[in-house]
Amino acid sequence: MAARKSTAKSNVSAEELLGYYKDMLLIRRFEEKAGQLYGMGLIGGFCHLYIGQEAVVVGLEATAKPDDKRITTYRDHGHMLACGMNPKGVMAELTGREGGLSKGKGGSMHMFSKEKHFYGGHGIVGANVPLGAGLAFSDMYKGNDNVTFTYFGDGAANQGQVYETYNMAMLWTLPVIFVIENNKYAMGTSVQRATKSPSLWERGAAYGIKGEEVDGMDVLAVKAAGEKAVAHCRAGKGPYILEIMTYRYRGHSMSDPAKYRTRDEVQKVRSERDAIEHVRDLLLQGKHATEDDLKEIDKEIKAVVNEAAEFSKESPEPALEELWTDIYA
Amino acid sequence: MATEVLMPALSPTMEEGTLAKWLVKEGDTVSSGDILAEIETDKATMEFEAVDEGVMGKILVEAGTEGVKVNTPIAILVEEGEEVPAEGAKTKSAPAPATLNGEEGKVAAPATAAPAPDAPKPDTSPDWPEGTEMKTQTVREALRDAMAEEMRSMDEVFVMGEEVAEYQGAYKITQGLLDEFGARRVIDTPITEHGFAGIGVGAAFGGLRPIVEFMTFNFAMQAIDQIINSAAKTLYMSGGQMGCPIVFRGPNGAAARVGAQHSQCYAAWYSHIPGLKVAMPYSAADAKGLLKTAIRDPNPVIFLENEILYGRSFEVPDLDDFTVPFGKAKTWRKGSDVTIVSFGIGMTYALEAAEQLAGDGIEAEVIDLRTIRPMDTDAILASVMKTNRLVTVEEGFPQSSVGNYITSVVMEQAFDYLDAPVINLCGKDVPMPYAANLEKLALVTTDEVVEAVRKVTYR
Ligand SMILES: Cc1ncc(C[n+]2csc(CCOP(=O)(O)OP(=O)(O)O)c2C)c(N)n1
Ligand SMILES: [Mg+2]
Numbered sequence: 001m002a003a004r005k006s007t008a009k010s011n012v013s014a015e016e017l018l019g020y021y022k023d024m025l026l027i028r029r030f031e032e033k034a035g036q037l038y039g040m041g042l043i044g045g046f047c048h049l050y051i052g053q054e055a056v057v058v059g060l061e062a063t064a065k066p067d068d069k070r071i072t073t074y075r076d077h078g079h080m081l082a083c084g085m086n087p088k089g090v091m092a093e094l095t096g097r098e099g100g101l102s103k104g105k106g107g108s109m110h111m112f113s114k115e116k117h118f119y120g121g122h123g124i125v126g127a128n129v130p131l132g133a134g135l136a137f138s139d140m141y142k143g144n145d146n147v148t149f150t151y152f153g154d155g156a157a158n159q160g161q162v163y164e165t166y167n168m169a170m171l172w173t174l175p176v177i178f179v180i181e182n183n184k185y186a187m188g189t190s191v192q193r194a195t196k197s198p199s200l201w202e203r204g205a206a207y208g209i210k211g212e213e214v215d216g217m218d219v220l221a222v223k224a225a226g227e228k229a230v231a232h233c234r235a236g237k238g239p240y241i242l243e244i245m246t247y248r249y250r251g252h253s254m255s256d257p258a259k260y261r262t263r264d265e266v267q268k269v270r271s272e273r274d275a276i277e278h279v280r281d282l283l284l285q286g287k288h289a290t291e292d293d294l295k296e297i298d299k300e301i302k303a304v305v306n307e308a309a310e311f312s313k314e315s316p317e318p319a320l321e322e323l324w325t326d327i328y329a
Numbered sequence: 330m331a332t333e334v335l336m337p338a339l340s341p342t343m344e345e346g347t348l349a350k351w352l353v354k355e356g357d358t359v360s361s362g363d364i365l366a367e368i369e370t371d372k373a374t375m376e377f378e379a380v381d382e383g384v385m386g387k388i389l390v391e392a393g394t395e396g397v398k399v400n401t402p403i404a405i406l407v408e409e410g411e412e413v414p415a416e417g418a419k420t421k422s423a424p425a426p427a428t429l430n431g432e433e434g435k436v437a438a439p440a441t442a443a444p445a446p447d448a449p450k451p452d453t454s455p456d457w458p459e460g461t462e463m464k465t466q467t468v469r470e471a472l473r474d475a476m477a478e479e480m481r482s483m484d485e486v487f488v489m490g491e492e493v494a495e496y497q498g499a500y501k502i503t504q505g506l507l508d509e510f511g512a513r514r515v516i517d518t519p520i521t522e523h524g525f526a527g528i529g530v531g532a533a534f535g536g537l538r539p540i541v542e543f544m545t546f547n548f549a550m551q552a553i554d555q556i557i558n559s560a561a562k563t564l565y566m567s568g569g570q571m572g573c574p575i576v577f578r579g580p581n582g583a584a585a586r587v588g589a590q591h592s593q594c595y596a597a598w599y600s601h602i603p604g605l606k607v608a609m610p611y612s613a614a615d616a617k618g619l620l621k622t623a624i625r626d627p628n629p630v631i632f633l634e635n636e637i638l639y640g641r642s643f644e645v646p647d648l649d650d651f652t653v654p655f656g657k658a659k660t661w662r663k664g665s666d667v668t669i670v671s672f673g674i675g676m677t678y679a680l681e682a683a684e685q686l687a688g689d690g691i692e693a694e695v696i697d698l699r700t701i702r703p704m705d706t707d708a709i710l711a712s713v714m715k716t717n718r719l720v721t722v723e724e725g726f727p728q729s730s731v732g733n734y735i736t737s738v739v740m741e742q743a744f745d746y747l748d749a750p751v752i753n754l755c756g757k758d759v760p761m762p763y764a765a766n767l768e769k770l771a772l773v774t775t776d777e778v779v780e781a782v783r784k785v786t787y788r
Contacts, residue, residue, distance in 0.1 A: 032361070032380050035380065036380055038337075038338060039335065039337030039338055039339070039399075040335060040337075040338070040399075040400055041338045041399055041400060044341060045341050046341065069535070071531075100568070101568065102566060102567050102568035102570075103568035103569070104568075105565055105566060105568050106566040106567060106568065107566075110566035110567065111567070112563075112566075112567040112570050112571045113570070114570055114571065119531075119534050119535075119571070120563065120566075120567070120571070121566070121567075122559070123558075124554055124558050124559075127527060127554060127555060127558060127559055129527070130523070130524050130525075130526070130527025130528045130530075130531060130555065131527050131528075131530055131531035131534065131555075131559060132531060133527070133528050133531060134527060134528040134529060134530055134531015134532040134533070134534065134535065135531045135532070135534060135535040136531075137528055137531065137532045137535070137537075138531070138532045138534075138535025138536055138537045139535065141487070141513070141532070141537055142536075160523065161523045161524050161527060164519075164521040164523055164524025164525075165524050165527070165528065167519060167521065167524070168518065168519065168521065168524055168525065168528060171519070172516075249362070250378075251375075254338075254339060254340065254341075255339055255340035255341065255343075255370070255372060255373070255375070256375075257372075257373035257374060257375050258375075258376065263364070263376075267362075270362060325569065326564050326565045326567075326568060326569035327564070327565055327603050327604055328564070328604070328606075328627075328628050329564055329569075329572040329574075329627035329628050
């Protein structure tokens with residue numbers, strides 16, 4: 001595959017580029033492993049994989065400072081890995097074990113980390129959007145310059161509470177970046193079957209919120225847009241919307257018969273626009289890494305993921321008394 | 330090394346499936362993402378993708394095989410140029426899943442299941458020391474003072490809601506707060522309950538202590554998802570990491586002549602939810618003491634006020650920092666013939682009825698729950714074990730009422746003490762009518778309480 005040109009210029013060093021490659025690859029390998037463990041019956045219930053969308057969260061995390069906050073939906077494994085949460089803890093939560101980030105009580109859709117300022121992991125489509133604005137409100141109230149990355153899907157973008165939130169976020173100039181991860185489908189409903197709006201980010205204009213569309217299969221483009229959004233928020237200018245065009249390769253969750261799109265459509269994105277392949281090509285063609293270097297990285301990441309998987313199997317199920325704890329603080 | 334490909338679980342409920350079709354044959358090179366087979370689950374036909382790369386070494390389960398159990402090896406993938414290992418030889422097969430079922434062990438039974446033969450000893454300590462100076466205040470003033478005092482002592486406390494700031498509160502509960510604390514901490518919102526409830530919850534996650542006022546709790550139904558799914562459940566879902574110190578407050582229940590959509594009591598609704606606390610004061614002292622406790626509580630608290638009570642005056646202790654603990658009922662009247670349990674405005678009818686009944690020589694013990702969750706069931710049980718009769722009084726609808734729950738607790742823990750069936754008095758099982766005479770009929774009344782007591786005392 002010929003290297004695609006990056007759609008935006010972002011000043012990145014070879015080292016940074018290599019970092020994004022590793023971060024994206026970790027998410028992909030982790031998710032593939034989660035899929036396998038699901039197939040083996042070790043993970044139950046819903047399990048929404050992030051494969052295909054890795055550049056979105058990795059590109060934006062590259063623009064965050066440590067105290068910034070992030071909140072997302074149930075499709076959350078990638079966000080947690082990207083902000084530095086322990087893969088072992090994430091995987092063990094998927095298997096419902098004591099060593100999971102929520103002690104096995106949250107599951108795939110519900111994990112949190114005060115330390116990494118990751119506020120979940122929410123299962124009600126749209127509900128995390130006002131929560132994210134509230135997090136931003138708390139920072140504004142305290143008078144610091146943190147921003148909150150609030151991720152949601154194209155489907156969530158049709159929930160009324162999103163627009164209630166846009167209105168208040170602009171009214172109160174909250175430092176929140178609304179990140180619409182437009183992966184073209186909400187379960188089986190394509191964006192075109194859910195709305196006549198030509199674009200989702202433009203809806204912010206009704207509230208005076210600026211925004212833009214971003215190529216989500218290009219981590220550098222995501223980073224460049226993220227930098228702009230972050231600068232806008234930190235400068236006290238209020239919210240910003242990034243509609244990041246991406247694609248999920250796997251089913252909505254594990255039990256998705258995928259009758260709403262063709263195999264070809266998926267394969268085409270995979271072979272022509274894959275975000276990880278893109279960075280891989282940039283690294284090789286820029287002579288920032290050799291094939292052998294990348295093989296080595298792949299091996300290292302596989303080891304991390306395998307270790308996480310082992311941990312998630314060995315960690316015991318939560319003690320039965322845990323049923324009754326953490327209901328009240 | 331060769332890898333076994335196992336029959337996958339492709340849905341939350343799948344235990345076995347049909348291997349409908351192979352899309353690769355032995356000898357084919359596969360790479361990750363290629364479709365290996367089509368598998369029929371209980372729900373749908375699904376494509377099964379390869380995760381590893383290699384060469385299809387051997388197909389172990391023929392196409393068309395039904396009832397293939399999850400995790401059965403269905404094929405062997407080998408590396409380029411590698412031989413298919415002989416049967417029984419070691420492959421890198423993914424290990425069999427660990428036992429997913431918990432060990433045979435007993436889950437602690439809920440406390441209510443065990444019979445409690447001895448009367449419990451509820452906390453009956455006075456709410457304020459004897460000799461405390463008292464002042465007369467309306468419930469409205471008491472609520473405002475509670476917020477102002479807590480806002481003075483904690484910067485993280487702020488109030489948001491419709492008309493709370495410049496208008497001074499739709500029911501004037503936040504009167505004066507904007508002047509004292511400014512627009513940073515007393516915030517008018519647009520009419521957008523779902524949205525601002527969510528913003529409040531997010532702010533609480535972020536370390537603040539919001540007081541979210543609903544103009545009335547009828548409108549909080551727009552926000553109930555955020556209250557229950559976000560505020561109440563997150564601590565548990567996060568394994569104890571992410572608390573939500575927030576108070577949702579506002580008038581609840583029937584006011585007067587405002588019709589069906591503005592007249593509902595939500596005590597039973599919210600008291601259903603683990604993770605929420607629910608307070609519903611009757612007196613001004615309790616309004617103040619409970620609201621201060623609510624603001625300091627690290628959990629989400631639903632604080633149900635009543636428009637009709639706002640203007641009523643009570644004696645309030647004149648203390649610098651007066652609080653009322655949650656989960657401690659207040660016995661307003663001692664008696665030995667019958668127990669009447671109520672809360673909020675229901676207390677008006679309970680106390681009036683008790684006065685009337687006393688005239689006829691029936692001594693009612695009247696208990697004000699003050700908080701519905703946690704509920705001081707000890708106070709109820711101790712009283713019922715003494716009086717052997719129970720009437721509950723509330724304004725909400727009858728089915729799945731707070732009284733129904735109290736009855737179940739008494740049945741389980743004090744059945745042998747009952748001398749008559751428990752009566753749950755509630756609002757009538759109808760949407761609130763507008764006409765004055767019908768509205769009166771729909772609400773619970775003092776006369777109904779008197780009648781119910783006569784029934785359970787057979788007098
Ligand atoms: C309020 C609500 N309605 C419906 C659902 C069921 N549901 C879960 S995910 C989903 C699709 C959401 O799609 P999108 O927002 O595009 O996010 P994606 O899954 O593509 O990441 C639906 C309908 C839900 N969880 N919550
Ligand atoms: Mg989507």
